[in-house]
Amino acid sequence: xxxxxxxxxxxxxxxxxxxxxxxxxxxLGVLEQLSEPYILSVxxxxxxxxxxxxxxxxxxxxxxxxxxxxxxxxxxRNLLIRLTSVSLIVPTMVxxxxxxGVHGRNGLMNDLFELLGFARQDYLYGLNxxxxxxxxxxxxxxxxxxxxxxxxxxxxxxxxxxxxxITGFNLVAKVEWPVIRGLIPGAMGIxxxxxxxxxxxxxxxxxxxxxxxxxxxxxxxxxxxxxLSAAVSLSLIQIVLCVGLGCLFFSSSGEIKLQSEHRxxxxxxxxxxxxxxxxxxxxxxTAALFLLSPFAAVVLKVLGGxxxxxxxxxxxxxxxxxxxxxxxxxxxxxxxxxxxxxxMIATLRLNYRHERTAIVxxxxxxxxxxxxxxxxxxGLFLLFRSVTDINTMGLTLVIMINxxxxxxxxxxxxxxxxxxxxHRFERLSQGLGIHxxxxxxxxxxxxxxxxxxxxxxxxxxxSIGDMGVIALFGTDxxxxxxxLIYRLLGNYRLDQAAVIAVALCLxxxxxxxxxxxxxxxPGNHDDAKT
Amino acid sequence: xxxxxxxxxxxxxxxxxxxxxxxxxxxxxxxxxxxxPGPKIEQxxxxxxxxxxxxxxxxxxxxxxxxxxxxxxxxxxxxxxxLDNSLIVxxxxxxxxxxxxxxxxxxxLPLAWNNKSFLxxxxxxxxxxxxTETNPNPPTSFMQLIEADNDLKIVIQDPRxxxxxxxxxxxxxxxxxxxxxxxxxxxxxxxxxxxxxWSEAYGMFLEGEADMVLSYTTSPAYxxxxxxxxxxxxxxFSEGHGMQIEVAAKLKNAPNPELADQFMQFILGQDFQSxxxxxxxxxxxxxLDDGLPETFTKLMxxxxxxxxxxxxxxxxxxxxxxxxNQALSK
Numbered sequence: 001x002x003x004x005x006x007x008x009x010x011x012x013x014x015x016x017x018x019x020x021x022x023x024x025x026x027x028l029g030v031l032e033q034l035s036e037p038y039i040l041s042v043x044x045x046x047x048x049x050x051x052x053x054x055x056x057x058x059x060x061x062x063x064x065x066x067x068x069x070x071x072x073x074x075x076x077r078n079l080l081i082r083l084t085s086v087s088l089i090v091p092t093m094v095x096x097x098x099x100x101g102v103h104g105r106n107g108l109m110n111d112l113f114e115l116l117g118f119a120r121q122d123y124l125y126g127l128n129x130x131x132x133x134x135x136x137x138x139x140x141x142x143x144x145x146x147x148x149x150x151x152x153x154x155x156x157x158x159x160x161x162x163x164x165x166i167t168g169f170n171l172v173a174k175v176e177w178p179v180i181r182g183l184i185p186g187a188m189g190i191x192x193x194x195x196x197x198x199x200x201x202x203x204x205x206x207x208x209x210x211x212x213x214x215x216x217x218x219x220x221x222x223x224x225x226x227x228l229s230a231a232v233s234l235s236l237i238q239i240v241l242c243v244g245l246g247c248l249f250f251s252s253s254g255e256i257k258l259q260s261e262h263r264x265x266x267x268x269x270x271x272x273x274x275x276x277x278x279x280x281x282x283x284x285x286t287a288a289l290f291l292l293s294p295f296a297a298v299v300l301k302v303l304g305g306x307x308x309x310x311x312x313x314x315x316x317x318x319x320x321x322x323x324x325x326x327x328x329x330x331x332x333x334x335x336x337x338x339x340x341x342x343x344m345i346a347t348l349r350l351n352y353r354h355e356r357t358a359i360v361x362x363x364x365x366x367x368x369x370x371x372x373x374x375x376x377x378x379g380l381f382l383l384f385r386s387v388t389d390i391n392t393m394g395l396t397l398v399i400m401i402n403x404x405x406x407x408x409x410x411x412x413x414x415x416x417x418x419x420x421x422x423h424r425f426e427r428l429s430q431g432l433g434i435h436x437x438x439x440x441x442x443x444x445x446x447x448x449x450x451x452x453x454x455x456x457x458x459x460x461x462x463s464i465g466d467m468g469v470i471a472l473f474g475t476d477x478x479x480x481x482x483x484l485i486y487r488l489l490g491n492y493r494l495d496q497a498a499v500i501a502v503a504l505c506l507x508x509x510x511x512x513x514x515x516x517x518x519x520x521x522p523g524n525h526d527d528a529k530t
Numbered sequence: 531x532x533x534x535x536x537x538x539x540x541x542x543x544x545x546x547x548x549x550x551x552x553x554x555x556x557x558x559x560x561x562x563x564x565x566x567p568g569p570k571i572e573q574x575x576x577x578x579x580x581x582x583x584x585x586x587x588x589x590x591x592x593x594x595x596x597x598x599x600x601x602x603x604x605x606x607x608x609x610x611x612x613l614d615n616s617l618i619v620x621x622x623x624x625x626x627x628x629x630x631x632x633x634x635x636x637x638x639l640p641l642a643w644n645n646k647s648f649l650x651x652x653x654x655x656x657x658x659x660x661x662t663e664t665n666p667n668p669p670t671s672f673m674q675l676i677e678a679d680n681d682l683k684i685v686i687q688d689p690r691x692x693x694x695x696x697x698x699x700x701x702x703x704x705x706x707x708x709x710x711x712x713x714x715x716x717x718x719x720x721x722x723x724x725x726x727x728w729s730e731a732y733g734m735f736l737e738g739e740a741d742m743v744l745s746y747t748t749s750p751a752y753x754x755x756x757x758x759x760x761x762x763x764x765x766x767f768s769e770g771h772g773m774q775i776e777v778a779a780k781l782k783n784a785p786n787p788e789l790a791d792q793f794m795q796f797i798l799g800q801d802f803q804s805x806x807x808x809x810x811x812x813x814x815x816x817x818l819d820d821g822l823p824e825t826f827t828k829l830m831x832x833x834x835x836x837x838x839x840x841x842x843x844x845x846x847x848x849x850x851x852x853x854x855n856q857a858l859s860k
Contacts, residue, residue, distance in 0.1 A: 489729035490560030
């Protein structure tokens with residue numbers, strides 16, 4: 001019941017806004033749009049870059065997750081995992097500066113080439129740049145999903161494999177691959193959607209109009225041509241493509257694999273030996289360099305600059321306060337929505353065996369990933385304007401919108417463990433007559449606190465890094481850290497913007513660790529079931 | 531129940547805050563931000579108006595227009611501030627703009643302005659900024675830029691999402707006319723990348739990624755005044771420089787028409803205009819009593835200013851964008 005209300009609320013906001021937009025725009029011309037060679041070439045490029053980015057993220061994530069799994073203890077492992085989670089929330093602008101600082105013509109890599117006696121290379125701009133940026137954003141997410149999958153493999157399996165003398169490639173094929181294979185569709189789905197709707201990255205690193213995504217064309221229709229009807233048509237094309245591909249991905253993920261409890265200090269026979277250690281070390285080091293160097297570039301910039309004064313500026317504290325406030329509320333709402341929706345999905349699957357119907361609430365929850373922000377923003381603007389005064393409701397709206405935008409991530413994290421928990425304990429607790437609060441206290445909480453903690457950490461940090469669609473339409477004197485960064489940049493203050501960017505990353509990291517620890521409880525957190 | 535009342539008070543607080551009327555000015559973010567001219571202008575106007583001036587900031591100047599368009603007749607905006615010459619015909623077409631009725635004789639623009647609805651509040655010239663230390667001999671004309679060595683890299687902005695990007699497209703058009711597509715094609719090898727907005731491009735330039743970036747002739751003034759750094763300068767092009775005129779307008783359904791009139795009048799006054807040079811890093815539209823800041827007089831002065839007629843822009847911009855896209859998509 002609660003699940004229905006949650007799905008309905010999300011549906012009204014997201015789909016209602018869009019329907020309002022269709023009425024506002026008057027006519028639709030999907031076929032006309034599809035007959036334009038330019039739009040077709042844009043669709044083609046969008047699909048191409050998103051597929052490649054997804055493929056590469058997944059391809060690199062497997063060896064990385066494997067190496068991290070084989071080396072459960074080394075100095076800085078936890079910090080590395082946390083730090084890389086931050087890459088998902090870095091404002092695009094900051095990521096661009098960081099990536100350019102490493103891979104650009106004047107970047108650290110080129111300095112290295114020169115030091116080694118090679119000529120400087122111009123390899124960033126074009127498809128390369130787009131792929132580098134997209135892998136930078138998504139590799140940590142997929143790695144984390146895979147790592148959690150590997151941790152769910154029961155220790156008996158490792159022991160059995162060891163007794164049977166299964167090693168090397170066979171071990172991958174027989175023990176690890178079956179688990180990873182089940183996770184690939186879901187992981188690919190979410191990465192594909194994120195890359196499909198990429199905008200500023202594609203433009204800045206893509207080298208020009210030959211790298212244009214559908215998202216750019218939609219922005220052009222709204223802002224440049226003032227053509228709502230074209231925007232709605234293009235958005236529909238995007239939604240249909242994404243929902244189609246999304247269904248393909250999510251429905252093929254099939255039955256959710258039940259995971260066993262993770263036991264720390266798990267023994268993997270193949271973890272011994274110098275060769276394995278060297279290989280894992282190499283993989284982890286390469287990945288760490290790739291993922292952390294853009295941050296290092298921004299930090300270097302900050303240390304070399306004169307922007308520190310901004311930290312004493314009252315607007316920094318003001319923005320910090322507002323950002324944390326918004327993030328906690330938005331993250332909390334998102335995780336509550338996700339929890340009730342996940343319960344509903346699990347009930348549909350387990351009690352009613354409605355596999356197909358169960359996709360519907362998940363898809364509705366994922367809608368905000370698919371909808372172009374400018375279209376969604378316009379739709380929501382029209383929707384909210386009809387019921388309230390936008391100018392004085394700024395804060396509330398930002399919280400709601402951020403909650404909607406982070407819901408897809410919360411769902412990805414909560415759906416599997418809720419399903420598992422229900423599958424395992426529902427009958428048992430009914431048999432024992434445990435209900436209500438007691439059920440929460442003794443059954444749900446112990447099973448779910450880890451994923452809830454991880455989920456809240458993710459949604460909170462995601463909302464703190466989000467610019468918020470509300471910025472597209474304006475508010476009164478609302479200031480958040482990402483907005484502050486953009487304001488400083490817009491007024492030439494690059495040094496100070498970089499300082500705030502680093503502060504934002506640190507705040508995210510701290511929030512992430514605190515929330516995960518507070519809600520998820522002490523102990524190893526890598527086994528939060530995702 | 532009492533909780534709900536308290537909650538609603540929390541969210542609607544400002545309504546009860548004072549009996550003073552509120553003048554709503556819709557503008558773009560970098561104008562109203564703390565580092566823009568907004569706060570000083572607010573202070574100066576509130577000192578004379580017995581009102582509360584409130585900026586509602588949108589991400590970009592096209593965002594201002596789409597917002598008032600979506601709000602239609604029910605908009606709570608009194609003034610829109612920050613549209614530019616390329617947008618005024620689109621804005622006029624919405625039917626939401628009122629004539630300003632301001633005496634424009636104090637205007638001191640490089641060219642005549644007699645639009646009855648849109649009042650200029652600042653202007654500037656587009657230019658390529660370069661680093662004099664690493665690039666002592668920049669191109670001195672579009673011709674030279676187009677024929678320059680392929681190693682010379684520039685960063686520009688996308689005309690579909692950025693005002694300077696659109697400015698460059700119009701500037702190219704006024705220099706090359708029908709041959710603009712050809713010119714874009716020849717320029718392409720030197721274009722490192724085309725960014726969504728001004729900030730990304732300018733940031734990349736400051737990082738040393740590119741030799742030149744599209745910005746304004748006034749950009750060096752920021753570096754000279756605030757950072758005491760004079761190595762960034764604007765390259766002077768012999769064909770002349772594209773111009774941008776930023777305008778304000780009063781809305782037909784302005785909730786506070788008298789206050790709006792008062793503000794429009796205030797725009798052309800010394801108080802407002804003297805904040806513009808070092809606030810918005812643009813040129814004022816009247817001659818200032820105290821003159822321009824000294825640094826501004828040292829800036830590169832374009833040989834001629836190029837401005838395409840607003841009607842013509844609206845009629846053709848779609849085709850010109852296609853031309854730009856096609857030329858650079860090869």
